[in-house]
Amino acid sequence: MICGIDIGGTNTAIGIVNIKGNILCETSIKTAEYATVNLFVENIALWIQNYCTTSSEPLEGIGIGCPNGNFYTGCMLNAPNMPFKGNVHFIDLFKKYFKNLPIVLTNDANAAAVGEMIYGKAVGLHNFAMITLGTGLGSGFVVNDELIYGYDGLAGELGHTIIIINGRSCACGRKGCLERYVSASGILQTYQEICTEEQCSPLYKGYKELCEAGKKGDPYVLRCFDKTAEILGIALANTAAITGPSHFFLFGGVAQGGSLLLKPTRAYFEKNVLFTSVGNIKIEISGLLNKNAAVLGAAALVQKHILSILTDEQ
């Protein structure tokens, strides 16, 4: 029995997960309602402790996924959109309540990649990438069966690769980041630009509305998804040339748009990928899309950690 925690800017989800990936019990709290990070962690710890007193099984570990989570340091570093600023050492904060348990932290997209690897469509795959499309664009890369953490524990930031030199301004302080084009807000901006070009007022303000209009065949919305897919297709083709994944899995609110984005992305990917990979790399919707994947992923992360400790001891 493992606890998975997905810390987000708006909501934080907590779940108790068994080894088969079934969520036994879960809850969600509003992250910003806590005046301090200590009160936030205390509340989560009390919920977990409360569950433990009602269960016959022992809790074996805690996995945490959060934006800008650093696997090596156990910290969340200057995450935008989070009420807790600076360098937040979540592992130390949780250790106060669960001294003897293994606790592991990484960024939310890495956690989702581990979730896909253990409970989703990536079971048995050795090289794949998880792309989380929502407010931003996150990514987690598995190479030779292992997550890429990089030298500093912060690797896998495909959303902050520059896809258009001197392009749109990004919150990270630079210009042309992929996230500014391929994310809910980026797609809406593209739609607004198309409307400006066509000298008409944008009809849709939210991403869900835009998807509905696209499914009904609105030509400007379809052009907007085509433009988005072109940029995403090129970015994935570039990524394929570097890390050589057999599969890309798309996850998150934007991926729920389904074939509206997926179909043209596959076409632009095939058009732009190096000839040696044409027809060989699959782009699919995550197998965890309708599950609480981030909680599952965070739980899978600590499960993987415990297994690696057991393997090392043998």
Next chain:
Amino acid sequence: MICGIDIGGTNTAIGIVNIKGNILCETSIKTAEYATVNLFVENIALWIQNYCTTSSEPLEGIGIGCPNGNFYTGCMLNAPNMPFKGNVHFIDLFKKYFKNLPIVLTNDANAAAVGEMIYGKAVGLHNFAMITLGTGLGSGFVVNDELIYGYDGLAGELGHTIIIINGRSCACGRKGCLERYVSASGILQTYQEICTEEQCSPLYKGYKELCEAGKKGDPYVLRCFDKTAEILGIALANTAAITGPSHFFLFGGVAQGGSLLLKPTRAYFEKNVLFTSVGNIKIEISGLLNKNAAVLGAAALVQKHILSILTDEQ
């Protein structure tokens, strides 16, 4: 005692290397002078066998680096600029002469990365990238102490990531590949474009000439290197966001230009890298620049392979 072979479109270098990375004996042959690949391999095999009869030490393995070399299949696949076309199964061809020896093949940039890891500046590093700058741009990535081969054995093609959408035409059939800007021929093209803009005739036709003029302060040549460095700096910043290397090592004929390219590349890299990595990632000239690194790398590759077999057996 190990044999390293670096197969190139013009020259093929063969060396006998000891465990310390000293080349005991080496030779070079003209690749295109052989009517068939069988004659080419036979000639190399005879040279190696001849050396072995004069040595008291036994030969323990053969490592091969070549363009488009596939680690998994042992083949060179449709390499441009090579006289031998199609899918050339070099491991099978060499096995005819060295039936019981371990023989390993990969692409030349991967071999150079392994060389850097075992004999160069990357000793003890866990995450780094090797960028080979010559006629083209090759790359080899080490993540979690292992080369990234990717699902198909062909990963690490940074030169064929699209850095400028709809940019210069590339021999791979696409447009805007990094290699078309950051390579000897790409840099010369940038210089010619600057001269056209400035309505003057290009003074320098070769890359070495261009470097000499740059060192003497020719303003158009300096602007050309600045432009190249900007593109390379952005590409390395993008790569850093994906694989998180602590170091980039530059290798090859273009890297021999030294600070002319290195200094502005570092500046553009710092300007374009994600804020979490500013000041943390080093770009350096390879430690093997003045050695026969490709031969050393190919030898290091098979040495690493033999060590991993020994470790697995223990």
